[in-house]
Amino acid sequence: MKIISVVGARPNFMKIAPFINAIKKHNEKLEPSGSQPVKHLLVHTGQHYDVRMSESFFRSLGIPNPDINLEIGSGTHAEQVGHTMIAFEKICITEKPDWVVVLGDVNATLACSVTAKKLNIKVCHIEAGLRSGDMAMPEEINRLVTDRLSDLLLTPDRLSNENLKKEGVPPEKIEFVGNIMIDTLxxxxxxxxxxxxxxxxxxxxxxxxxxxxxxxxxxxxxxxxxxxxxxxxxxxxxxxxxxxxxxxxxxxxxxxxxxxxxxxxxxxxxxxxxxxxxxxxxxxxxxxxxxxxxxxxxxxxxxxxxxxxxxxxxxxxxxxxxxxxxxxxxxxxxxxxxxxxxxxxxxxxxxxxxxxxxxxxxxGRVPQRPELWDGQTAQRCVKAILNYGK
CATH class of the missing domain: 3.40.50.2000 (Glycogen Phosphorylase B;)
Structure with a gap:
């Protein structure tokens, strides 16, 4: 199985680190389990291009250098989305992934999910189902479109599950896995x-x-x-x-x-x-x-x-x-x-x-831990993708 995962801006970086690590652990355990290996490619769209806000995060979190950097840079929402779609389409045609995994709600999330679906590639959205109800937020539009297109929607909490069900998403597409950013924490x-x-x-x-x-x-x-x-x-x-x-x-x-x-x-x-x-x-x-x-x-x-x-x-x-x-x-x-x-x-x-x-x-301080915010979410994400359709 080949997976392309996409990061575009700093909020994605904390989420991709545990996902990459979970894939690595899965591949290390192949012999006894008999599971299929995962070939993973990391695509960075370059939406955040400042070294302090991008490259330093990769180094500190132990994220490997992206296999591909689209170097999109700054611009209006339409410019970022359009340039990302043009560049990412070429990657998908060349690499022919089984899955494109997008995270969160940045412009790269929207652009790459649309591009993948137009090429009939399955899309998994990690952190699906979040809703503010505020259509003036560009992120809300990114969430809505990405969730509507995704084949597998991995949610951080049960409130997100309910949001998706109210929008008519079939229950079999939804899986509650917890909050992947807490894995990094x-x-x-x-x-x-x-x-x-x-x-x-x-x-x-x-x-x-x-x-x-x-x-x-x-x-x-x-x-x-x-x-x-x-x-x-x-x-x-x-x-x-x-x-x-x-x-x-x-x-x-x-x-x-x-x-x-x-x-x-x-x-x-x-x-x-x-x-x-x-x-x-x-x-x-x-x-x-x-x-x-x-x-x-x-x-x-x-x-x-x-x-x-x-x-x-x-x-x-x-x-x-x-x-x-x-x-x-x-x-x-x-x-x-x-x-x-x-x-x-x-x-x-x-x-x-x-x-x-x-x-x-x-x-004062009152720590709380919502359900499945336990540091094991990335493993559940990889498992959900591998078991899709079974």
């Missing part, structure tokens, strides 16, 4: 625990902040972590400026705020004349985009996380980090407090953020 937790927070800050602080001393943080220090990149939060000054004011005038008075800053967010802060305020704010530590291990270490020790990242919502759930999700909806409701998680939706309304911030600080 569990595989790296022990290694990451030994990282120095002070060293992470010193290594990754923006050049503009090097002239002032970083807050002295150790394993017992109290600090907040912020990540923010979605257009709904950063593309309008009337939204971004109040968030920055809340950070600099309130949160940073309680504790240091560590902010690995996304290139898009930096660009908009500069455009709106807010960059100098962010750079010079007391107790606000701006970092370049950081690697998976460094981000996981910050999350493991944070008193609170403020984020619009879906993946960090999931990590906070398992680690127990109080999480203020800077969105009005989420495709991961299993991570919310009402479903036993650690996250609260606060949107970008400062009054609500302030209220939930105070509540979260009083609550």
């Amino acid at each position: 569990e595989a790296n937790r022990e290694k990451v625990a030994g990282l120095s927070i002070a060293a992470i800050l010193e290594k990754n602080r923006l050049d503009e902040q090097q002239k002032k001393p970083a807050p002295k943080l150790d394993s017992d220090s109290r600090y907040a972590v912020l990540t923010m990149h979605r257009p709904s939060n950063v593309d309008q000054k009337e939204i971004l400026e109040p968030i920055l004011n809340f950070l600099t005038e309130e949160v940073s008075k309680d504790m240091p705020v560590i902010w690995p800053i996304h290139p898009r967010t930096q660009k908009m802060l500069q455009k709106f004349g807010l960059w100098e305020k962010a750079v010079n704010a007391e107790n606000l530590v701006l970092l370049y985009p950081i690697g998976y291990h460094e981000m996981l270490r910050l999350n493991m020790g944070a008193a609170i996380m403020l984020t619009d990242s879906g993946g960090l919502q999931e990590e906070c759930c398992v680690l127990g980090t109080p999480c203020l999700t800077l969105r009005w909806n989420t495709e991961r409701p299993v991570t919310l407090k009402e479903h036993g998680g650690a996250s609260v939706l606060v949107g970008n309304n400062i009054s609500r953020i302030r209220e939930e911030y105070q509540t979260a600080l009083q609550t």
